[in-house]
Amino acid sequence: MKIVRVEEIEEAVMKLSINVNYFIRDELKEAYKQALEREVSETGKEILNQMIQNVELAASEELPICQDTGVAVIYVEIGQDVKIEGGNLYDAINKGVSRGYKEGYLRKSVVKDPLFNRVNTGDNTPAMIHVEVVPGDVFRLTFIAKGTGAENMSRLAMLTPAAGVKGVKDFVLKTVAEAGPNPCPPVVVGVGIGGTFDMVGWLAKKALMRKFGSRHPDPNYAKLELELLEEINKLGIGPQGLGGRITALDVRIETAPCHIGALPVAVNLDCHAHRVGVWEK
Amino acid sequence: MMKRITPPLDDRILEDLRIGDKVLITGKIYTARDAAHKRFVETINKSGQLPIDLRGQIIYYVGPTPAKPGYVIGSAGPTTSIRMDSYMEPMLKAGLKATIGKGYRSWGVVELLKKYKAVYFIATGGAGALLSKRIKSARVVAYEDLGPEAVFELEVEDFPVIVANDIYGGDIFEEGVKKYREITLPFKIERISEV
Incomplete structure (x- = not known):
């Protein structure tokens, strides 16, 4: 024991x-740099540069x-x-x-x-x-x-099984599109699918807690994560919502079995600072 | 091109600002977020005296982190503006001319800004450490009991913002998304509304 x-x-x-x-995690800072290479909007690039300068300043002076x-x-x-x-x-x-x-x-x-x-x-x-x-x-x-900027723009829906993959995708896209600039994009998107009303929100939060860039063990969901990331980045929201190609840095899905008549979906957004840490004994 | 402004803001300054303009603010601005706005508007509704004169002024939606020893302020980036939307009309009536925050305003506020000839600026959300370097002094001028939500008078130097809504009804977020959207969506995108 x-x-x-x-x-x-x-x-x-x-x-x-x-x-x-x-202190921002190395993998996230790397994601900012990759985003900067892929962003086409000049304003978007400027914002991404400010984000990089900001995390460097925060780390060097030990500021939030x-x-x-x-x-x-x-x-x-x-x-x-x-x-x-x-x-x-x-x-x-x-x-x-x-x-x-x-x-x-x-x-x-x-x-x-x-x-x-x-x-x-x-x-x-x-x-x-x-x-x-x-x-x-x-x-x-x-x-x-x-932070609450991203938390306030998170949404939950009790879809019906007939809505299927398309219904889930549309709900995720709609949530990110309507959130627009408010959750401090580029965002990290945590998606919960399945379970019950209470459980699905927690699944979405757990998805945010998973390792950055990690994929769902089931290849169907792993593929869905990447498809959603690609489609979200076509929404045009961009850094701080001023227009651009980089709207999300990562999409992660957590799933659970559910009732024969249910298809719960929750989308928990996180801002680009995406502050997660782990301690293990 | 970079524009430079100092409050109090008059019509001549406001008429010159267009969405997308990059602006550097130097001078005194005030902070207020949810709880301070609630008190401001309660005071206005009771025809009471506000703790600050809002005429021509700029309010920055921010709740800074506490200052570390040797610092004038902690991290101080913008908070989401839409939460203050339902308080906007009385504030504008009291003479407020600009706000700084992040995120979109409800369409109702975009209209109010036109009606009262005021602008909405955005600063980079999440860049709280970087933005704090443009703040040269900070002192609480009202509602100290609200802690991080107290009203501060900030002296800023070259504080960088972008015009998101101008007095002509322009909206930077609509423009930006239109330019870069590469997907057709089977649903309508609604802006959340607090007004």
């Missing part, structure tokens, strides 16, 4: 909060890439042979978020009540925490700092 102490979890979450907000340092969405995979010692898992995660957002000079963007009492909690907690029990003794934390 593997032991994971809550102090280690708190420390890991604290560091992830800061690191994902200051974007002022919306997001709500912390944390996916915890706990092997069934893992024991957590020293306290409560959820408290440890929230303490890590609170420390990271304070010590890292990150913006606190969470209000305690959505409707009647929109008062800032002051430390960016609570995090949105999803826990799944998995086989073995792995303990893995995936952290995504989710």
Whole structure:
């Protein structure tokens, strides 16, 4: 049995909060550079250049890439042979978020009540925490700092089975097209297909947490990911929505079995900063 | 060609701005986002005194990160403008002449900008670290209790923006997409609307 102490979890979450907000991942920076080579719009190229300068400045001076340092969405995979010692898992995660957002000079963007009492909690907690029990003794934390510009433009639809592949594609394209400049394109598109109403949104978020450029294990979906990426990049939205060929950097799909009468689809957009980090023990 | 402006903005300056123009702003601008707008408009509706005189001014939709020691401000890029659309008319009536944000405005606001002779600028979304370098000072002038949503007076130097909506009803996003779209879509694309 593997032991994971809550102090280690708190420390890991604290560091992830800061690191994902200051330092862009190499594969994403590479994607910006490739986008710059493929973009034809002069304004689009200018924006992509600013994005590259911005992430370089953020890393060198240890500043947040974007002022919306997001709500912390944390996916915890706990092997069934893992024991957590020293306290409560959820408290440890929230303490890590609170420390990271304070010590890292990150913006606190969470209000305690959505409707009647929109008062800032002051430390960016609570995090949105999803826990799944998995086989073995792995303990893995995936952290995504989710800004609301892209989150607000995300959509969910309960299609019918007759809508099929075309229905799913049209819904994804429509979501990205209507989002236009708002989610800070070039975006990363997470698509959930299947499951139930509650599950499909989570699948889309999980797709965003997957490795950049990774393909679905089923070749049908892997092909669909690439087709969607190509078609999205024909929408003409371009960097910051000012027109151009680079509207998305990656499309990833997560799937689940579903009811005989259902075809749920969710599209979770992420901005070009796409701040994801992983800690594993 | 780069245009340079300094607030307060008068008709002569506004008449010269066209969608796509690259503009550098130098001078004092104010920040406000969702919560501050709610208070502004509640004050206007009660015929109260606003904490700042909006006449001829520019509002930047931003909620910066806290300043690290030795810095005047943290990361400070634009937020999505459409969330402020339902507050636009009273703000324009109070004399506001320009806003800076990211993303499109609802068609209702595009019309209001024409009606009240005001412009909408965009700054590069997500370039918060880079844009912070053009901010020379920052001080809270209202609603300090709102934290990152407080109203700051910013002194900016060569702050880079692009005209997205001008006083003539032009819209940069429509133009851009038209030029680069290479796919025929079987559905109509609707702009979300808050007005």
